[in-house]
Amino acid sequence: MSTQAYAISEYPNTDEIYVRLKALVKQRVRPIRRDRMQDFLNYFETKCAKSKALTDEAKLYIPGGVQHNLAFNHPFPLAIEKACDAYLWDVDGNRYIDFLQAGGPTVLGSNYAPVREKVLELLQDCGPVTGLFHEYELKLAKLISHYMPSIEMFRMLGSGTESVMAAIRAARAFTHKKKVIKVGGAYHGWSDQMVYGLHIPGTGRREATGIPRGSSAHTQEVFPNDLDALRRLLMFNRVRGGTAAVIVEPVGPESGTRPVPYDYNQKVRELCDEFGALLIFDEVVTGFRLGLGGAQGYFNVKPDLTIFGKCVTGGYPMAGGVGGRRDVIMRFAAGIGGTGERAYIGGTLSANPLSCVAGYYALLEMERTNAPVIAGRAGDRLTKGLQQIIEKYRLPFVAFNQGSICHLETSGVMLLDMKNPIKVLREMKPRKHMLEEMGAAYTAQGIITLAGSRMYTSLADTDDVIDEALNRFDYVLASVEGVK
Ligand SMILES: Cc1ncc(COP(=O)(O)O)c(C=O)c1O
Secondary structure (H helix, E strand, O other), X not given: OOOOOOOOOOOOOHHHHHHHHHHHHHOOOOOEOHHHHHHHHHHHHHHOHHHHHHHHHHHHHOHHHOOOHHHOOOOOOOOXXXXXXXXEEEOOOOEEXXXXXXXXXXXXXXXXXXXXXXXXXXXHHHOOOOOOOOHHHHHHHHHHHHHOOOOOEEEEEOOHHHHHHHXXXXXXXXXXXXXXXXXXXXXXXXXXXOOOOEOOOOOOOOOOOOOOHHHHOOEEEEOOOOHHHHXXXXXXXXXXXXXXXXXXXXXXXXXXXXXXXXXXXXXXXXXXXXXOOEEEEEOOOOOOOXXXXXXXXXXXXXXXXXXXXXXXXXXXXXXXXXXXXXXXHHHXXXXXXXXXXOOOOOOOOOOOHHHHHHHHHHHHHHHHHOHHHHHHHHHHHHHHHHHHHHHHOOOOOEXXXXXXXXXXXXXXXXXXXXXOHHHHHHHHHHHHHHHHHHHHHHHHOOEEOEOOXXXXXXXXOOHHHHHHHHHHHHHHHOOEOOOO
16 A cells, blocks of 8 residues: 555635635625726737637637637637646747646646656657557556555546446446436536536536436436435435445545535445445546545545546546446456456547556656645645735635645635525626636736636646745735725
C-alpha cells in the first residue's frame, strides 16, 4: 500500500459552508458594476481579435463553435495556442494563469515536460496504437493497484463517460439487479442513463433531450447528503428487485461544489453493505488529484468499483477506466479466465500505448514530486486569499476547497435545487448569467477558471503564481456592485 500524503490539509467545515451558501442563494445577485463590466468585455473586443475570428468561423462547421462544454465561455471562446505549467497563451499572444488545467487532469501542470518526453519516445518506436497488447498497459494497471489497494483489477477505457457505463453494466451483471442510485447534481458523464438529475438536484430528466424514457427508467436520484432518503430508496427498491449500485462523487456533486461531510462516504458504504448494492466511487476528478490513493484513500472507504477518467493519463487522450473487485471486474474478461457471463464492452483505441505510457509516467512523476500535496497547498493559499478578499469587500460570496479543487461561489446558481422549483425557474437564468460575467471578468484579468466558479491548482502553482492570481481576483471582486 502506498504511504502517500493527501492534498487536503484540513477537511472543510461543511456545516459552516452550507450556512454561507444558503445565505448566498437567499440574497439577490451581486454582479459586476455595469461600467466595469463594459471594460472587461472591451478586453475581448480589443485584445482577442484572432480568437473571435477563429471561433466565429468555427460556428459554421462546429455546433456552437466549440467541441467541448468547458470551452463555451462568455462572450466568446478563446483559441489557445500554447500551454506550459501554470500558464496558457491564446492565439493573440495574451497570457493567462491556468486554473482550468484541462478540467482537472493535469495535476503536474500543463504540458509537463518529463511526461511529454516519454510519450515522444514511445511515438518514435511504436506510434500511438497497434490494437495489440503493450507492456505499458500492465505497468499502468499494476501502478494503480499499488496506489489504490481496492483496485484488484483495472479495465482501461476511453473516457469517464464510458467507464461509468461499463461499471454500471458490470454491477448489474454481478448483482442481477437493475436500479442505480446517484446523487442529484452529480455529473457522471453523458450516457443515456446518467443524464439524470444533472447540475440541479431533483431535476431528473430535465436535460434528457433525445433520450428515451426507458433508458433512464432504472436511474434514481437522492438529494445530496440525505442519508435518510438514500436508506428509504434502498428499502423501496429491495421489494422491487433491488439496487445494483450506488454511485457517488466522493467529495460531493460537481467535484465537491456541494461538499459532503467527512463521514458521508463511510455511511453510504454501510448502507450499500446492508442492502447488497455495490458502491461505485466516481474518481474522475479526485483519482490522483486528492492523492495517489484517491478519495478512497483519503476517506479510508473501500468502494467495490472505481471510475477513472482524465487523471489516469495525466491529461493525454483516451483516458478512463474501471477498477475494483476482481470478482466484479472479471465480468469484462474477453480473454483468459472469463466468467462465461460477459458484460460486453470494447473500444478500438482504449488502453493504447500512448495513453498508457503517459499515465504510467504521470503517476510516477506525481509520486516523485509530491504533486497532489503541493497542488493542494496552492489550493489552500488561493482559497485563503479569496476568503480574505471576500471579507475585505464584505461580499456574500463563498470560497472553500478540497485541496487543489477550489470553489468560488458568487452567483449561487450551482446551489439551487428543486426543493424550491419556483426559485429555480425564476432565478436560474440571471444567476447563470452573472456567473458567465464573473468568468469573463476573470479571463479579462488574465485568469482562466472552470465556468467562473471552480479552480484546479497544480504542481506548477508556486506562491508567486497564486499571489499574482489573488491580485487579479482582488481587482474583479472590487468591481462588484455595492463595493465601496
Ligand atoms: C465526476 C465525473 N465523472 C465523469 C465525467 C465524465 O468524464 P469524460 O468527460 O471523460 O467522459 C466527468 C467529467 O468531467 C466528471 O467530472
